[in-house]
Amino acid sequence: MSTELPGLDLERLSIHLGSGPLTGELIPGGRSNLTYRVGDGRERWVLRRPPLGHVLATAHDMAREHRVISALAGTAVPVPEALLLCEDPEVIGAPFYLMREAPGQALREREQCPWLTPEHAAGLSRRLVDVLVDLHAVDPGEVGLADFGRPEGFLARQVDRWGRQLEASRSRDIPGVDRLRRVLADTVPVSRRASVVHGDYRLDNVLVTEDPPGGVSAVLDWEMATLGDPLADLGLMCVYWGGLGLDDDPITGSVPAMPGFASTEEVVARYAERSGADVSGLGWYTAFGCFKLAVIVEGIHYRYRGGQTVGAGFDRIGELTGPLVRRGLAEAGAGRPWSAGEQS
Template sequence: MTDLPGLDLHKLAAHLHTPPLTGELIPGGRSNLTYRVTDGANRWVLRRPPLGHVLATAHDMAREHRVISALAGTAVPVPKVEHLCQDPDVIGAPFYLMQEMPGTALRHRDQCPWLTPDKAAALSHRLVDVLADLHAVDPHAVGLGDFGRPDGFLQRQVTRWGKQLDASRSRDLPGIDQLRDRLADTVPTSARATIVHGDYRLDNVLVTAEPTDISAVLDWEMATLGDPLADLGLLRVYWTGVGLDDDPVTGTVLGLPGFATADELTERYATRSGADVSRLGWYTAFAYFKLAVILEGIHFRFTTGKTVGAGFDQIGNLTLPLVRQGLAATGGVR
């Protein structure tokens, strides 16, 4: 039983009253840490906050556990949650366990040689349909009526991510304050309030090959009640990236033939949900800002030796391209 960075398997086994455990860090996560754990007979996935520098409210295991539990039985596919531990003395931080689900979080082409153009098109539609299904869930009906404060959501989001930026600011970032100010000056009025995921994208869902489907939506750490178009704007950013070859924002899967365009995703969402998407430019600009702040926070943790995983040395190079894309997107903001 070899311990992992951020996970003492001996203490975990004692806490769970299981035989000795083995595990591995699941690569690809840029914020909360995710591990695959087994006692030989049972298999779980464990989530815990990052090591060291943690932004306020951004890594709340109890909130993530609560929303996944609440969505069980709805049209939104989620794993079954098994255990929540809020005692940091067990492994050094709060954590929760959930069942391991089939499928793969697709990011690179070599993960899905089976993905034909027809399947890519179907997966595009399924991804949008699951998002529309999430936004159709009545929060009060699933016990999440008090999960957030929808009134003033967008203004608070701009303020919140501005504060997160200030908490992780360690270098000059030309244009990022201008982008924040433009967003703050042009906040739209939300048409409705729903459960929002907060980080919805292709590699935050598990995809099965046969049949091609989504078995689970993952990474609910930023879920709340708010404006659903914030999810759609962020999905567009993850879909289009920053225009680089081998774009690290989109990954390489979305370059395969058959995937819908961002505009086609938007049209399908509007049709499926009945939402007015005429002001989506603001939401897209905000998504660029939010992602820039998230990645700058990861860059900060990496430079101070407080996070683990591959590729973190390149994360900081994305902040300014995202800022430039966000400023460009504000050209369509009314």
């Protein structure tokens, strides 16, 4: 049985599950909620729990994650099989849920996927967009999620919420971030429709299979899912997809730059074609995606400095806030609609 595993008491978990001795390991790459692979020698599961400290209000809600993946299980959206929700913090020190391990891996670096040919990369690009379109096509009422969020006023509340999250994590001066926050608040667009939104949709939040190459077996990390404007998902995906122009970007990774992957404008064009959505105002959503990600990065940086998070790659995470804010200001100040024929 593993003994040195911050955030997961395997002995108490095995008692709670009524299983034999468990082994466990931290799954690297997650920068907010903690994810572990656990097994009893016969079966393997994945466990999700909040970070070790500085948990922001309304964030890291295990019950919400468990509820949304359970609701989507019968739809076209690939999700892991949810097995157990435990809201009692006495078991492992925090609420958690357990799901069955799905095949594939979250692709963050090109060294993970030498098998991904340009043809497979092109197919994966299309599949990622199509899964997002499928998610946004789900009728929340039909899957028991009619009360999962409040779509009316969603965008204004999001700007306010992430502004308050910023204040809760602010530990240093961040040039431009308050200006970006004001610009977003002053120019909130009118949402044309509402849907289930993932809240952090990107390549490394899905599991990609090697057989078949470039298949998507599951969408992960639903901690920010709610009901709202679907273009918020697309705008944030564009931030991740286009990157920040850094040689070593610990968030976006290097995979979407591999030969065969679609460009940002091709991603947006496919989404518009498959969904029928009007993407002419996507610039605001991309700017908001930059702001939201900058706040998330600051929260991670705050926890890292306080020794309250585990895993590799956190020592440089705070360096991303500045470039994110600068890109957000550029997107917000473009003064023209963003179209599928322009680079984001």
